[in-house]
Amino acid sequence: MLCDSCQAREATVFVTKETMDGRKEYQLCEKCAFESNEGKYSMQPQPMTMQQFLGNWFGQPETVSKVRPYQEASILCTNCQMSYEQFLKKGRFGCEQCYETFSEQLPNVFNKLHNGHERHIGKVPAYYPEAFALERKIKEVREQMNEAVKEERFEDAAMLRDEAIRLETQLSSGGDSNDN
Template sequence: MECQECHERKATLHFKHIINGQETKISLCEVCAKKKGYLSYPEEGYSLNDLLSGLFQKDGLNLSSAGTTKSNQSQELKCPSCGRTFSEFKKAGKFGCANCYASFGSKVEPILRRVHAGNTKHTGRIPKRAGKYIQQKQLISSHKEELKQLIEEEEFEKAAVLRDKIRELEKENHQNKEAGDNT
């Protein structure tokens, strides 16, 4: 579809206006859309920093340092390892070191929850070759946690059944690992 304004370039933006219940659709190229004032982003586009800034602003965190007072600056979160402040993190969009996440975690976690659909822990992906072995190992680990809970609750019959299941999975996992090492 060509631009309805210049009739030279391909229309990449489509707008719908509803005025007094009457709908009007217009398709424009990016150049004409900028001329008409439909686009207001900077020439270089948006950076990751702009994205993070927008996320912090949505949570009510002020990014500008103009409104901060000396008392706020002295109470501001600071990483004990690298000395980076939370304001510097917000401005740069990057942590200074590995310990910054622990230092700023309470303020960053709600944002990560929203961005990652409620997940704050990276579980990674499992390689296809070792997938079954790793999944069984994770299952054994979760069963062991459940076993501890059953023992604390004095559910010894259920704990015995789960213990046997863990032993069976460990034996199977050991055999699969040895078979994988031989190939």
């Protein structure tokens, strides 16, 4: 199968993108995938403004005002004085303090942006670094450990702490597993 981009080389990278318009699939050679960034996986999602999201979701660009038919007391950022409504209209925060100011409203907004998923759930390239997987596992183990402490399951918390330390050691040594 030939590359969709150059039509000259064999396609070895297969990319599937989920967009608001549906699923798009590309078959690219390694060179075209590298040049277009299609074959690279990033832990950071591509940014989409709130206006783009709402425009795609509801089919028109000026839907921000229609989404909220009633006016709540406007929340203002104490640093830049941006209101939540301005954030929705602009699609970007005014400063780093906005994240904290609007923290209660953000989970629903970000959930909708990522189709309800908090992290990437699709396939990843074969060259997906093991370090990312280890970092994700360490974070999961730490969250489980904190939950065990809250529930006063201290033996479980200690085992999870030891597991996190083992994974951190593995990560610092380059990702090689020492006990397998």
